[in-house]
Amino acid sequence: MSTDTLDTLGPEGLPHMDNPSLPYLRGERIPHIWCPGCGIGTTVNCFTRALGEAVSDLDKVAIVSGIGCTGRVAGYMNLDSFHTTHGRAIPFAAGLKLARPEMKVVVYSGDGDLFAIGGNHFVHAARRNMDLMVVCVNNFTYGMTGGQLAPTTPEGASQTTMPFGNFEKPMSLPFLADAAGASFVARWTVFHVRQLTRTLREALGKQGFRFIEILAPCPTLFLRRNRLGDGVDMVRVYKERSKIRDGADTKDVDLGMDGDIIVGKFVDRERPTWLQSMNAHYQQVFGERYRPWGGVREQD
Amino acid sequence: MSQDKPVRQAKGTVFVRPEVCKGCAYCIEFCPTECLGFSEEFNAKGYHYPVLKHPEECTGCGLCGLYCPDFAIFGIRLKDIPQAASEPPVPPKAG
Numbered sequence A: 001m002s003t004d005t006l007d008t009l010g011p012e013g014l015p016h017m018d019n020p021s022l023p024y025l026r027g028e029r030i031p032h033i034w035c036p037g038c039g040i041g042t043t044v045n046c047f048t049r050a051l052g053e054a055v056s057d058l059d060k061v062a063i064v065s066g067i068g069c070t071g072r073v074a075g076y077m078n079l080d081s082f083h084t085t086h087g088r089a090i091p092f093a094a095g096l097k098l099a100r101p102e103m104k105v106v107v108y109s110g111d112g113d114l115f116a117i118g119g120n121h122f123v124h125a126a127r128r129n130m131d132l133m134v135v136c137v138n139n140f141t142y143g144m145t146g147g148q149l150a151p152t153t154p155e156g157a158s159q160t161t162m163p164f165g166n167f168e169k170p171m172s173l174p175f176l177a178d179a180a181g182a183s184f185v186a187r188w189t190v191f192h193v194r195q196l197t198r199t200l201r202e203a204l205g206k207q208g209f210r211f212i213e214i215l216a217p218c219p220t221l222f223l224r225r226n227r228l229g230d231g232v233d234m235v236r237v238y239k240e241r242s243k244i245r246d247g248a249d250t251k252d253v254d255l256g257m258d259g260d261i262i263v264g265k266f267v268d269r270e271r272p273t274w275l276q277s278m279n280a281h282y283q284q285v286f287g288e289r290y291r292p293w294g295g296v297r298e299q300d
Numbered sequence B: 001m002s003q004d005k006p007v008r009q010a011k012g013t014v015f016v017r018p019e020v021c022k023g024c025a026y027c028i029e030f031c032p033t034e035c036l037g038f039s040e041e042f043n044a045k046g047y048h049y050p051v052l053k054h055p056e057e058c059t060g061c062g063l064c065g066l067y068c069p070d071f072a073i074f075g076i077r078l079k080d081i082p083q084a085a086s087e088p089p090v091p092p093k094a095g
Ligand SMILES: Cc1ncc(C[n+]2csc(CCOP(=O)(O)OP(=O)(O)O)c2C)c(N)n1
Pocket: A067, A068, A069, A070, A071, A086, A109, A110, A111, A112, A113, A114, A137, A139, A141, A142, A143, A144, A145, A150
């Protein structure tokens, strides 16, 4: 339900209109808690537009998040939403998908949640080609807990737990997803709102393990600590540093504090999903005796 | 409206919810026609919010609404607003 009827400024003499993201959100929970200039809300706009274009029945979409600022997305979306424990969004989503194969299941979470505490789940879900769409908002830090080092923090960047600059090599998320076997891998920044919307729409229409990384500013912690300005300054930098390279080799898409930011659709390949492989395998082993699992039947 | 340019007919317009704006300036910075600017007034939280400074330049492309992290603004083509197609609108006053 939207709550904005009274306070919208629009041109005189025209009917009131609601923000197009609002029908997809739990209106009573808006305004959200994200800081001024936090990029997470921008990714949500792109996701809502993609949902509107790709999905006719929103009852058939579930969204699962872990813990973190990005983890709050599931709670704001007016879908079947699950806010799981830290790092466990993917195993929860995989269980949901296998129990209800007719659902589209989207995991939406932060880089710390998906790749630090949850990294193991990510690798194995990609290896198995679980039929999940995983959206990672990468802000290079643990936002919710105050700006600690993340596995994605670029070399040289300062964090509360790395105050003299990071000396660890960060993980390249598209490279990891590709190596583990994901069937679809893409990266955009919040500057690329149109391309991101298109990619999210495309991924919603596909099967298999789909991974979309979105670079987004965390002005309060990452930008302030590293003296990178406001959100709008960082998005301008994304615009300047980004190079669109569809089909780029994922071993060439590392990120640093400077240098090119390679964006685009890197991987798009056909592989049987885990459920398809299981059904095909047991049909071969047991023949007629095996009843393939495709979801609950009405008469069951 | 600027004096030196020929008067253009607006193709689009914006709807703004001043009270949920956090003043991040994404909409103003990334509007392709640079038709937005900050209001003179503050909202209750102390932020300036966007207003159409050059309403005739707005194309209704919708980018401001894609960028806004707070769902506080969106742009729309006039032909997509039911009553607007026939009568051009009077935009809100730039503050
Ligand atoms: C088991 C467990 N360990 C640690 C935490 C503390 N914690 C909450 S969110 C978070 C990291 C969030 O970082 P990220 O996933 O990158 O999300 P962001 O807030 O940056 O969007 C941590 C470590 C927790 N809630 N539960």
